[in-house]
Structure formats: C-alpha cells, structure tokens
Amino acid sequence: MLAAQRQSAILDRVRRTGSVRVAELAAELAVSEMTIRRDLDVLDERGLLSKVHGGATTAGPGATHEPGFAAKSVRQRAEKAAIAARAASLVRPGTAVALSAGTTTAALAGLLRRVPDLTVVTNSIPVADALRPDGSVDPAEPGDVLIDTTAQVVLTGGVRTRSDALVGPVAVTAIGGLHCDVLFLGVHGMSERAGFTTPNLMEAETNRALVAAAGRLVVLADHTKWDTVGISTMAALRDADVLITDSGLPDAARDTLAAEVGELIIVGTT
Incomplete structure (x- = not known):
C-alpha cells in the first residue's frame, strides 16, 4: 500500500470513529508503528487530524479553516473519481464549460481532455494544468482510437488561495463578461441551513460570479461535505x-437534497 493510500485509510478511520490508536492502525494496515507515527505526523502537519499520545483524533476545523489542495487530494479518492466520471458524461462536444477550484473538479478536468472542441473557463491552477495539451489522449478502452483534442482554456487571474484557486476582483471581473453553458462547482460544505459554502470569503465571491455566468449549475460534492459549513454561502441548495x-x-x-436540488445523482464506488 502506498503512503497516500495508507494515509487516506487513516483519515477515513478517524472520521468514522473520532479517534485512532497507533497499535490498532499498525495491525490493521500491516505496517510498523513507526510508519503509522510518521503518517500521523504528516496528517497532523496538514491540519487533517490532531496527533495525541498513542494515536490521533479529529482536527475539528472551524468555519474558516481551509485545507490546502494537497491535503484535500488524499481524501475520498474513490468517491471523487466516481463523481468526476459521472460529471464528465454530462459534457457535450463544442460547449463552454466552467470549472471552479477543487480536487473533484480537477479530477473532472483530466477526463474532459477526451471531449473535443471544448472551451473551459476556470479559476483553478490544477484544473488548467490537467487540461494542458500533450498531443493526444490515450484510448479509454482497447480498440478505441486516439483522440487528438485540445480544449481552449481561459484561466482567470487573481489572488492565489491555499487551495490553488485564483480569487478576488481580477477574477470576478474576468468572469463577469463570460457566458458558459454549464458550471461544475466544487464545494467545501453543504447543509440545509447554509446551502453550498466555502471557508474563503474571496473565493465565495468568485464562485458566485461563476454561478451567475453559467446557464446550468452542477455541484460536485462527496458525502463528507454534508453538514459541513464554511463561513460564506456560494449558492442555495435550490440553485x-x-x-x-x-x-x-x-x-x-x-x-433533504432530493427535495431541494433539480436532480440528485448518487454514484457508487468500486
């Protein structure tokens, strides 16, 4: 098992139980206690959990806590991959697509390289990197032909956040004059009371501009986002x-969500 996979498993265990012990994790994952302690050190430094004597507990972030892109990328990988794959099936060639910042939208961006004649508007550096052309896209299945496709990418300017989003007045101004067919929006949290939220005030403003610029809003959110509330609302559930x-x-x-959103799509993981 790779370190990233092991650390993701540790995080899942902490979120399910609230706390973990080093000895139990070592036995469960078939590694040494020293390896587990190093993993806990890494996760503690990223703010994903709190290391305590003999184990770790949940970090308990507040409404303004914003993990970095690297920290979020190790969470719920299977769920994000399944969500991204379903989202990609909604994209048609020749459309203008907006992608907000986020690890799930970055996963989606990699899949969009298979869709020809796209224009992609984004305020995310990882999304833009995922769409960087390299000449061709490998076939998805045996017998598929190589696809020679390059999306036209419009990357907004702005101030860079810890999650590698470009936000602020420059980004809002750039987005304000654009019109996209659909926006795929990643969120920090969602709740019945607060809607779709983010811990970053400037990112909320930028994402509201993306929502306004899009004809259709598709939200990508794994199950851990439910009942997590950031400081600022980007859109109501009904939006x-x-x-x-x-x-x-x-x-x-x-x-709750089925009663509020236009269509609720639940994907399974493998």
Whole structure:
C-alpha cells in the first residue's frame, strides 16, 4: 500500500470513529508503528487530524479553516473519481464549460481532455494544468482510437488561495463578461441551513460570479461535505440544477437534497 493510500485509510478511520490508536492502525494496515507515527505526523502537519499520545483524533476545523489542495487530494479518492466520471458524461462536444477550484473538479478536468472542441473557463491552477495539451489522449478502452483534442482554456487571474484557486476582483471581473453553458462547482460544505459554502470569503465571491455566468449549475460534492459549513454561502441548495454525490450520503440527507436540488445523482464506488 502506498503512503497516500495508507494515509487516506487513516483519515477515513478517524472520521468514522473520532479517534485512532497507533497499535490498532499498525495491525490493521500491516505496517510498523513507526510508519503509522510518521503518517500521523504528516496528517497532523496538514491540519487533517490532531496527533495525541498513542494515536490521533479529529482536527475539528472551524468555519474558516481551509485545507490546502494537497491535503484535500488524499481524501475520498474513490468517491471523487466516481463523481468526476459521472460529471464528465454530462459534457457535450463544442460547449463552454466552467470549472471552479477543487480536487473533484480537477479530477473532472483530466477526463474532459477526451471531449473535443471544448472551451473551459476556470479559476483553478490544477484544473488548467490537467487540461494542458500533450498531443493526444490515450484510448479509454482497447480498440478505441486516439483522440487528438485540445480544449481552449481561459484561466482567470487573481489572488492565489491555499487551495490553488485564483480569487478576488481580477477574477470576478474576468468572469463577469463570460457566458458558459454549464458550471461544475466544487464545494467545501453543504447543509440545509447554509446551502453550498466555502471557508474563503474571496473565493465565495468568485464562485458566485461563476454561478451567475453559467446557464446550468452542477455541484460536485462527496458525502463528507454534508453538514459541513464554511463561513460564506456560494449558492442555495435550490440553485443546483444537478448535484452529484456518492452512496455514502446518509438517507436523511438524500431526502433533504432530493427535495431541494433539480436532480440528485448518487454514484457508487468500486
């Protein structure tokens, strides 16, 4: 098991149980206790958990806590991949697509390299990097032909956040004159009370501009985002034409979201 996979498993265990012990993790993951302690050091430094004597507990972030892109990229990888794959199926050739910042939207960007004649508007540096042309895209299945496709990427300017988003007045001004067919919006949290939220005030303003510029809003949010509330609301639940999430979402949350969003899509993971 790679370190990133092991650390993701540790985080999942902490979120399920609230705390973990080094000895239990070492036995469960078949590695030494020293390896687990190093993993906990890495995760503690990223603010993803709190290391304590003999183990670790949940970090308990507040409404303004904003993990970096690298920290978020190790969370719920399977769920994000499944959500991104379903989102990609909604994109048609020749359309103008907006992608907000986020690890799930970055996963989606890599899949969009297979769709010809796209214009992609984004305020995310990782999204733009994922769409960087290299001449061709490998076939998805045996027998598929190579696809020679390059999306036209419009990367807004702005101030860079910890999550590698470009935000602020420059970004808002750049987005304000654009019109996109659809926006795929990544979120920090979603709740019945607060809607779709972010811990960054400037990012909220920029994402609201993206919402206004798009004809259709598709929100990408794995189940851990439910009942997480950032300091600023980007959109109400009812503003989402489509919400794509995963099968880990609790039944009560499914009922709430199904009553609010235009279409709720639940994807499974492998």
